[in-house]
Amino acid sequence: MKRLFFIILAVLLAGCLPSTENDPNVTSSLPEKKEKRLPKKFNKQSQPPEALKLTSVLYELAAASDPENFAKEHNIFLSKERVRVYISFNPGSSISKREKVLENYNIVVEKKAGNLSRALVPINRLIPLSKESVIWSIKLPDRLIKPRK
Known part of the structure; x- marks a missing residue:
């Protein structure tokens, strides 16, 4: 019974305490929100425009002056x-529209299932391909991560 009395008393006292919400002398104990920043290797120019449906790495590959070296550095x-x-x-x-796009861009389809195709695309055709209305997204295959020993 005493326990219940002290719990109710604590709740009542907490409700009676003055609010420090608008008091400039009281600092918040919550950490301030930090601005989200991109990793160092990416900047605003290296990210694809929103209209393109490429991942940022594919966009960088397509825009690279030496795509073969870029691919080697990034294990692509x-x-x-x-x-x-x-x-x-x-x-x-x-x-028929999908097949026409694949043919127009000289794409070699390796496998397809439903709305997804694994294909070999010429590097210089990635950006124009991503602007096609029948395309939703273009991304690299996921890589296996070696387990730690």
Whole structure:
């Protein structure tokens, strides 16, 4: 019974304490929000415009003056100036429109299932391909991470 009395008393006292919300002399014990910053290797110019549906690394690869060296530095698979990517298509687009885009951009499809295709795309065609309305996104395949020993 005493325990309940002290709990109720504590709640009542806490409600009666003056608020320090607008008091300039009282500092908050909460940490201030820090501004989100991009990693050092990326800056605003190296990120693709929103209209493009490429990941930032693919955009950098396409914009690089030496794509082969960039691919080697970032462990990106290249085959005859083509990069292996996953292309997500707009689910509302017709198969004929998808095939026409793949043909127009000289893309070699390795596998496809539903709205997703794994393909080899010429590096110099990545940016124009990403502007097509039938494309939702273009990204690199995920890499396996070696387990720690």
